[in-house]
Amino acid sequence: MxxxxxxxxxxxxxxxxxxxxxxxxxxxxxxxxxxxxxxxxxxxxxxxxxxxxxxIKQPIFPRRNDLVLGEVISVGNSIANVKIWFIIKIGKSPRNLKLIPLKKPFSANLHISQLGVRTESLSKMIKTGDILISRIVMDYTLPVNIVINDKLLGVVAARCSTCGTPLIKKKELFCPKCNKVESRKVSELYNYEKFMNLIKIHKPKRYLIVELE
Ligand SMILES: [Zn+2]
The missing domain is CATH 2.40.50.100 (RNA polymerase II/Efflux pump adaptor protein, barrel-sandwich hybrid domain)
Structure with a gap:
């Protein structure tokens, strides 16, 4: 069966x-x-x-303070647009994540002041195509606003901006092909394969529990 x-x-x-x-x-x-x-x-x-x-009541929309997983669609000097696909519930430990697919993805904005680190341009710390874990701060405007000013929040999957190779997390994000460090606001939960695969399944059908070593 x-x-x-x-x-x-x-x-x-x-x-x-x-x-x-x-x-x-x-x-x-x-x-x-x-x-x-x-x-x-x-x-x-x-x-x-x-x-x-x-x-289950599949969430149509996240609420304030929800953690969400999304893909960076565009980045300017001060604002990035992120497409949100999942709401994240943290289990027993921060590394035990339950990802609940939203009925439809929706759009969120990240402002440079919500990064948690100082930079002259948002585009130096976040790139188009990056996968992000963020927190919803406002739920009564569209697009909603998100923040990544916490250790768990930030980039969880990213490719090299020069050659497109998946970046490895050492102390910072590192491209093994170009042999160079890439600057990002990285999450403690960085894991290229797991999070990139989740987003690739654009219409997720399962209640997913991701365990990270
Ligand atoms: Zn590279």
Whole structure:
């Protein structure tokens, strides 16, 4: 059975083959397949063979103080525009992150004064294409404002601005090909592969738990 307990499904999504299973709350059987009718997490009782969905309310919009994951779309001297894809909930430790996909991405602005470090131009510390963890500070204007003035906040995945190679985090971000340091406002959670992959799955379908060593 391809059924994965706890995985997140959307309305209309096939959960598994219906054979030998009972369709519970939030599911229907269509052409021999169990299909979800709501957004939520798959549950399964081995004894009764019942499959049901625990509904979740997928956030449409983050709230003030939420942590969010997004991609830098453009950077000027004083303002960067960031497309937000996920809301982040921190688990037991800051390195145990639960990422909840938003129904639709939305736009946020980062001002140079919200960087937590001094620089003459925002574009020296953030580059287009960088993946950022930030915090929402205002939720009643559009685009919303975000800040990265904390150790956990900042760039979590970035490529070299010269050659495009993924940057490695040593003391600072470093390009192994050009053999040079790149300046960024880096997050303690920097991890190129994990965060870049998350953004690549532009329409994330699962409730993701990322564990970083
Ligand atoms: Zn390079």
């Amino acid at each position: 391809s059924l994965e307990e706890g995985s997140m499904v959307f309305p209309g999504e096939i959960i598994t083959n219906a054979e030998g299973l009972k369709a519970g709350r939030g599911t229907v059987t269509i052409n021999g397949k169990l299909v979800s009718t709501i957004t939520g997490f798959v549950r399964f009782n081995k004894e009764t063979r019942l499959v049901w969905i625990d509904p």
